Amino acid sequence: MTKGLEKILTDGLKAILADPAGAVIGVDFDGTLAPIVPDPESARIHPAGPGVLARLGDLVGSLVVITGRPAATAVEYGSLDRVPGLVVLGHYGLERWEAGRLTTPPVHPGLAYVRAELPRLIAGLDGVRIEDKDRSVAVHTRQAPEPQAAIDALRAPIGVLAAETGLAVEPGKFVLELRPPGVDKGGTLTAFLRERSARSVLFAGDDLGDVAAFAAVRASGLPGVTVFSGSAEVGAELGAEADIVVDGPAGVIELLDSIADALTGP
Structure with a gap:
């Protein structure tokens, strides 16, 4: 031991x-x-x-x-x-x-719409980036000037996007991930x-x-x-x-x- x-x-x-x-x-x-x-x-x-x-x-x-x-x-x-x-x-x-x-x-059909809409949602938020994982898409704010403020600003619109597409939102450390439920x-x-x-x-x-x-x-x-x-x-x-x-x-x-x-x- x-x-x-x-x-x-x-x-x-x-x-x-x-x-x-x-x-x-x-x-x-x-x-x-x-x-x-x-x-x-x-x-x-x-x-x-x-x-x-x-x-x-x-x-x-x-x-x-x-x-x-x-x-x-x-x-x-x-x-x-x-x-x-x-x-x-x-x-x-x-x-x-x-x-x-x-x-x-199979890839969830709602992800195509998410890929199209996310660039509009994060427009104007410096340092926020999108990570495409093929079967899910994540939004990272770690490199934003104020990571927590950026996450807080994105929670509601990303929640709406998830509801529209039938996806789930998985929160993490300065990340919101849209994935199949x-x-x-x-x-x-x-x-x-x-x-x-x-x-x-x-x-x-x-x-x-x-x-x-x-x-x-x-x-x-x-x-x-x-x-x-x-x-x-x-x-x-x-x-x-x-x-x-x-x-x-x-x-x-x-x-x-x-x-x-x-x-x-x-």
Whole structure:
């Protein structure tokens, strides 16, 4: 047992260590495996991430990344094709990447109208940018002179646009994402736990979209652990929901590495 892990050894972690073959380890991507950056297209996994994930994936029952990004993008930005057995569930679970194969649903018809209307909605808002994820579209205000004021100004018109097109709005850290309704990280994690006949679960996340996954861990009835990847921007709300708080992606990778150390022994 590593000294760092001994200090935070919850019942859920004990269950994972006692029966790793029955464990599902789930993680978000941005802010959890990859540091948050001003330009989402420049996000990349923590340098130690692929190696630690590959090591852990050989030791536990299932390893899954659940992200709002397209699955293929997360695989590329995370070098996740180097992690044997890993499953990537993109667009909150609409897409699935496994063993090099990508499964995707049809694109929601309302997104074409959203793409046409969003440039008009953000006109005059300096630093606000649109990220087209193919099956969803996100509006980022991180680079605006006043990011929070820009988000606040956009909430109502983007809410109207969502209602007009039958899409849902997913809020995050200085981002509003329009995506197909009826899917979130909580439902996706619940279904994956059932698919894998999980006997314990850990999920790590950093943003409001991960609250549903934390709730799914608690509702699963399994020994579980929730991990908050802390940041200066979002902390109190999600941190209060978590069993363990770590210092960003570096802290997540360190925790996962410590679990692998504990499973391999001295």
